[in-house]
Amino acid sequence: MSNLDLKPTPTPCGGEADTGPVKELLTGRQVKLGESTQVRRLLPNLGRxxxxxxxxxxxYGPDDIADEPGMQVPPHPHMGLQTVSWLHEGEVLHRDSLGSLQTVRPFELGLMTxxxxISHSEESPREHARLLHGAQLWVALPDEHRYTAPAFEHHTDLPKLTAAGLDATVILGSLDGATSPGRTYTSLVGADLAxxxxxxxxxxxDPGFEYAVLAVTGSVDVHGVRIEPNSMLYLGCGRSELPLLARTDSSVLLLGGxxxxxxxxxxxxxxxxxxEEIVQAREDWEKGxxxxEVHGYNGERLPAPALPSTPLKPRGNAR
Structure with a gap:
């Protein structure tokens, strides 16, 4: 998934975790993705x-795309991160410069390092389901692994946890003894909780992790705070358990690390x-x-936006 902002702002990240538990409710902002898809961006957020x-x-979604092209994201570049494609409804066709061609379906993991x-494109197949609903997430690679060889993984059989009224799928990392087959480079967890x-x-x-919970559908109380779609509750560190109470049939994404x-x-x-790294990466993409190259996408690749007039500065205090 691409950030298609025509004037993207530099985002100073890192070292911003709270050392103890907090309850910080975040609201997404509407961003247009391609020609016809609107997404709610929860991270990066003004406060987190x-x-x-x-x-x-x-x-994004659930969107009725029965008479629409659906997701159409032209070939674009990435470096220094992993992308996670996660669907509840619909399909996304992934192509990349490694030659990967894969349709990702609901509750399957599409993981690109x-x-x-690397460069890739994402699109709804020509013959697609009526609804499109899912999430796109990035994971920052630590310095020692950010020059690793690019790769794409597709996992259809992810570990699950079940209890009365709860069905959990572990997307990345580990939760309550269940571990995803997706490769990670830092200690983290991503899980879908229905x-x-x-x-x-x-x-x-894990008390050493910081956590957030993103509402996907329905209404859920998380540590006594109500969350609904277009909201995410940041919980900080120092917690040993996650209390959940569903007010309706609901699903949330648990993210932590x-x-x-x-x-x-x-x-x-x-x-x-x-x-300097960012400037060079942009120049390399523009020069081809x-x-x-991504082969098979019916359209032009995405041009890079203009850089800001001032140098980009990494910021953030170590925890």
Whole structure:
């Protein structure tokens, strides 16, 4: 998934975790993605830029695309991060410069590691389902792994946890003894929690992680705070359990991880450590080098937006 802002702002990230538990309710902002898809951007947010290594969260749908083209994101570059494609409804056709061609369907993991450089496109198939509903997320790669070789993984059989009124799917990392096959480079967790109306549960958490819970459907009380779609509750660190109470049939995404201590700069679809890195990456994309080519997409690749007039500066205090 791309950041299609025509004037993306540099995002200073890293070292921003609260050392103790908090309850910080975040609201998404509407962003247009491609020609016909509107997303709600929860991260980066005015008040919160990262949750562990999770640094970008878009939630979209459910959208009726029966008579629409649906998602149409032209070829674009990434570096220094992983992208996570997660669907509740619909399908997304992924193509990348490695030659991958894969349709990602509901509750399947599409995981792309950009490493030093990759490009990809995402689109709804020509013959597609009526509804499109899902999330796109990025994970920042730590310095020691950000030049790793690019890769794409597709996992259809993810571990699940079940209890009365609860069905959980572990997307990345580990939760309550269940571990996703998706490769990670920092200690983190991502899980989809489906709750039936009235269900009440307490999930075990790692006190060393910081956490946030994103509402996907329905209405859920998280630590006594009501969340509904277009909201995410940041919980900070120091929690050993996650109390949940479903007010309706609902689903949420649990995101967490060790606080990301490195200072990074996130601009457009790049994550780096200096302004010079970002400038060079943009130049390479515009020249058609380094990021490879995506074959088979019916359209032009996405041009890079203009850089801001002032140098990009990584910021953030180590925890």
């Amino acid at each position: 830029r990262m949750v562990g290594a999770w640094c970008f969260v878009d939630h 950009s490493g030093r450089a 709750l039936r109306d009235g269900a009440s549960h307490r999930l075990p958490l 060790e606080p990301f201590e490195e200072r990074i700069v996130m601009w457009w679809n790049f994550i780096g450590r200096s302004s 080098v380094r990021f490879g």
